[in-house]
Every structure is written in structure tokens, then in C-alpha cells.
Amino acid sequence: MNSKSENGSQRNSALENLVQQNEDALSAIEYQEYEPQVFAIPVRQRTEEFNLLKQAASFQPTLYRRIEALATRKELQEYVSQILDIEARYMERTAGNLTAANRETVTNLQDSVSQAGRSQETFISDSSKLLRETVNDIRSTAENLRRQLIRIMVTTAVGSALLSVLASAVYLRLAL
Secondary structure, eight states: OOOOOHHHHHHHHHHHHHHHHHHHHHHHTOOOOOOOOOOOHHHHHHHHHHHHHHHHHHHHHHHHHHHHSSOOOOHHHHHHOOOOOOOOOOHHHHHHHHHHHHHHHHHHHHHHHHHHHHHHHHHHHHHHHHHHHHHHHHHHHHHHHHHHHHHHHHHHHHHHHHHHHHHHHHHHHHOO
């Protein structure tokens, strides 16, 4: 497979050979020693043919230089192949970036869910502890109230009994 520089040098040498051949042919015709020959070609036609040949010879290098600047089929295929390779790499890189971003988002969401779960567990644990403490406080308060009620009842019963005895004693003394 030839590289571009080799193709370019081959083209240049082929173009230079063609230009040189045209110049040599034109010089041979124009500067040829006069040898009388008889042809039945009108002078005007011969002059027009010669001018046309000169124009073609001078236009050919320009044409070939313009054609040479155009890409060949193989060069276009290579160029398209390069573009497709660049696009494929770009798509792979983009897909990789999107995949990484998605993974990071999923990881962040999983961390958030995990954090929310831990927060919920902490809240439930703290609420349960507070409820136990409150229930224990209520039980303790109820027990204290029960004891006080028993004391009050005992005190009231004892006080009633004493008052009854005292009232009976006073009634007996007054009745006697």
C-alpha cells in the first residue's frame, strides 16, 4: 500500500512527464526547420489547429493540478474510515461517561436510601426508648399514687376508727 507522499510523488512525476512531453511536442512542431511539404490544409485551419493545440498543452497542466488536488476513491474511503473510527471512539467515550455518571447516581441513591434507613432505624429506636422511659415513668408515678392512696385510706380508716372511739368515749362520758 502506498502512502500519500508516495502517491503524490508518483502523480507529480507522471504530471511532469506529461507536461514535458507536451512541451517537447509543441517545441518540435513550432521550432522545426522548414521542410517544404505540400498538404492540402488551408492556412487558417492550420493556424487554428496549432492555436488549439497550444491551448490544450497549456491547459493540461492546470487541469491535472486541479484533478490532483481532488481526493481519490481510496483516500476518500480512508478518510471516511478515519471519521467512523473517531465517531466510534467518541461514542464509546460518551457511553463510558454516561455509564460512569449513571453508576455514580445509583451509588448516591443507594447511599441516600441506606442513610434514610439508618435514620429511620435511629428514629424508631429513639422513639421506642422514649416510649419505654415514659411508660416506666407512668408506672412509677402510678405506683407512687397507689402507695399514697393506700396511705390516705389507711390514715382515713385509722383516723375514722380513732374518731369513732373518741366519739364513743365522749358519748359514754356524757351519758354517764
